[in-house]
Amino acid sequence: MKVQSRFYVIPASLLIALVLQIMPLPIEADLYRPDWVLIVLAYWSMALPNRVNVGIAFITGLAMDILLGTAIGIHSFALSVSVWVLVANYQRLRNYSVWQQAIVIGLLSALYHLLVFWLQHLLTDIYFLFDYLWPTFTSMLLWPWIFWLLRKSRRQFRVT
Amino acid sequence: MDTIFTRGPSINSRLALTLALSVMLIVIDHKFDGFNSTRVYLNSLVSPIQYLANLPSVMLSESAQRLTSHQQLRSENERLTNKLLMMSERLQRFDIIEAENSQLRKLLDAPVKPEMRKTVAELMAVDNNPFSQQILINRGAIDGVFPLQSVLDDRGIVGQVMEVGTTNSRVLLISDVTHAIPVRSVRNNIRFIASGSGSLDELILEHVPHSVDVQEGDLLLSSGLGQVFPEGYPVARVNKVVRDESLPFATVTAQPLARLDRLKYLLLIWPQAPVADDQPKEDQPTEAELIEGNKP
Numbered sequence: 001m002k003v004q005s006r007f008y009v010i011p012a013s014l015l016i017a018l019v020l021q022i023m024p025l026p027i028e029a030d031l032y033r034p035d036w037v038l039i040v041l042a043y044w045s046m047a048l049p050n051r052v053n054v055g056i057a058f059i060t061g062l063a064m065d066i067l068l069g070t071a072i073g074i075h076s077f078a079l080s081v082s083v084w085v086l087v088a089n090y091q092r093l094r095n096y097s098v099w100q101q102a103i104v105i106g107l108l109s110a111l112y113h114l115l116v117f118w119l120q121h122l123l124t125d126i127y128f129l130f131d132y133l134w135p136t137f138t139s140m141l142l143w144p145w146i147f148w149l150l151r152k153s154r155r156q157f158r159v160t
Numbered sequence: 161m162d163t164i165f166t167r168g169p170s171i172n173s174r175l176a177l178t179l180a181l182s183v184m185l186i187v188i189d190h191k192f193d194g195f196n197s198t199r200v201y202l203n204s205l206v207s208p209i210q211y212l213a214n215l216p217s218v219m220l221s222e223s224a225q226r227l228t229s230h231q232q233l234r235s236e237n238e239r240l241t242n243k244l245l246m247m248s249e250r251l252q253r254f255d256i257i258e259a260e261n262s263q264l265r266k267l268l269d270a271p272v273k274p275e276m277r278k279t280v281a282e283l284m285a286v287d288n289n290p291f292s293q294q295i296l297i298n299r300g301a302i303d304g305v306f307p308l309q310s311v312l313d314d315r316g317i318v319g320q321v322m323e324v325g326t327t328n329s330r331v332l333l334i335s336d337v338t339h340a341i342p343v344r345s346v347r348n349n350i351r352f353i354a355s356g357s358g359s360l361d362e363l364i365l366e367h368v369p370h371s372v373d374v375q376e377g378d379l380l381l382s383s384g385l386g387q388v389f390p391e392g393y394p395v396a397r398v399n400k401v402v403r404d405e406s407l408p409f410a411t412v413t414a415q416p417l418a419r420l421d422r423l424k425y426l427l428l429i430w431p432q433a434p435v436a437d438d439q440p441k442e443d444q445p446t447e448a449e450l451i452e453g454n455k456p
Contacts, residue, residue: 015209023213024285027421053171058178062185066202067209068289069323069330072195073185080178087171120291123190124338126358 006157010052013040013150014060022067031131034138035109037064041083042105042143043150046094048160049087057083070116071123078115082108098144106140200301203325210296210328214285276390277430279303281311283423284328293333293360295319297426300327305428308388312427316394316417317341317382321428333420334395335360341388343380343395348373351383354396357413360420363396365412370403374412390431 017036025033037060044052061076068075085108086093093104113132120126153159169177188194195202285296299305301324309321311331319333333356334341340355350372354363368374378398384391396414403410 018209019213022210022285024217054174054178058181061182063206063209066199066206069287069292069294070289071186072189073182077179077182077186080175080182084171084175117291119186123186124291126291126337 006159009153009157009159010044010048010056013044013153014056017041018060018063018067021064032134032138034142035112035135038079038082038109038112039105039139039143039146040150041079042086042108043147045083045086046090046101047151047154049090051159052083053087054080054084070120074116074119077119078112081115082112085111098147101147102140102143105143106136109136109139196307199323200325203323203328203330207325207328210285279428281426281428283426292338293336293356293358293420294322295331295333295423296328297331297428298328299428300325300329302327303428304430305329310389310393310429310431312393312429313418313423313425314427315419316396317389318418318420318423318426320388331426333360334416334418335363335420340366341395342383342385344383345374345398346379346381347375350374351385352380352412354380354414361415363414363416365398365414366409368410368412370405370410372410374398374401374410376401380414390429 014037017040020036021033041052041057041060045057057079058076061074061079062072064070064075064079065072093101096104110133113135117126117128117132121128279299281297281299283295284298287294287296297311305321305324307321307324311318311321317334319331319336319339321329322332323330332339334354335356335358337356337358340353342351343354344351352365352368352374354365357364365374376398379394380396380398382389382391382393382395394417396416398412398414400413401410402412
């Protein structure tokens with residue numbers, strides 16, 4: 001029996017991630033907002049590297065740049081590099097346990113934030129605060145749940 | 161399952177391509193402002209996502225409004241009526257003073273300041289990007305908003321319009337690190353440049369010599385010299401003056417008068433369009449106004 005693969009699951013999950021990424025939050029909670037887009041991209045690029053890789057990351061990054069009002073190209077640069085790291089090592093990363101993967105995601109999120117900071121620093125003179133790295137921790141904590149949710153939906157909808 | 165190595169270019173060449181594209185886009189956008197005209201379309205393209213993200217807070221405030229009690233509404237009504245009375249009393253005095261002022265200006269042969277067209281806008285979203293302070297408002301090109309337009313709240317200047325979408329636009333706050341506004345002190349008309357510090361409650365006055373007469377509590381108004389902001393709107397109040405002789409300049413900081421952390425209703429003004437006043441509900445500018453308003 002051949003089940004038609006649901007092509008819309010990946011774009012839909014990315015869209016939801018984008019909405020969560022820009023949703024207005026109170027200032028106290030805003031600091032700890034996890035990198036929704038990065039986590040969702042990370043899952044798909046590890047699970048289906050033939051469907052989601054650097055190109056999709058680049059396009060999602062462009063959407064983020066327009067939504068956040070940063071110079072176009074900054075988030076696409078950082079997301080492309082982060083996803084490239086995952087896709088280049090996906091066979092190894094798949095064998096890790098979820099908590100080991102969470103640590104990898106944390107490191108990746110730190111790399112992503114530093115890349116965004118460095119690029120912004122080249123364009124405008126902003127100062128580095130360690131507060132900018134809080135999302136690293138929240139993303140790490142969030143990874144197991146997103147992993148579970150997205151794997152369930154991938155199997156449910158037979159996305160290949 | 162086919163792996164990434166069996167089709168298409170290799171992952172490394174894809175990365176090289178996207179990085180080259182990103183760097184090119186950054187340079188085009190930042191150094192040459194190449195996306196100024198296309199940003200309108202790009203913003204309108206993604207605005208459904210913004211409306212979607214804004215939905216929960218809209219629903220929350222809607223339900224909060226529905227649940228307010230009768231008593232609360234009555235007390236608010238009373239408070240607003242009182243305020244209106246006070247305001248209209250002040251307005252009566254203001255009318256006389258304005259007439260007097262325009263007569264004096266005529267005597268001096270100075271140009272009379274015209275009335276400006278205004279429109280009320282509402283806050284849609286605050287950016288969560290920690291490196292820049294921008295907000296999104298619910299007025300766009302349809303309402304005649306133009307880039308560099310001044311945005312105020314009930315206390316003072318908030319910022320300037322940076323990008324215009326079809327139905328919404330992005331405002332750069334005066335406290336952003338990339339923003340600076342020319343101001344003058346009310347007390348003695350000394351001119352300063354107030355640049356943003358990156359935190360919402362602080363502006364920095366740059367290059368102030370030690371000998372300059374500036375004190376804590378000085379009110380700073382926009383001087384209108386940058387050709388962006390109209391003259392005479394309150395901007396900030398000086399809250400710290402440190403004259404450390406070992407530094408080349410005095411350290412002067414000021415606190416913005418607009419409450420940048422609790423914006424809700426904002427005022428857009430058209431300095432170049434001295435036309436009849438607005439009707440906040442149906443506000444349709446004519447073609448001529450728009451063209452006039454777009455001139456810098």
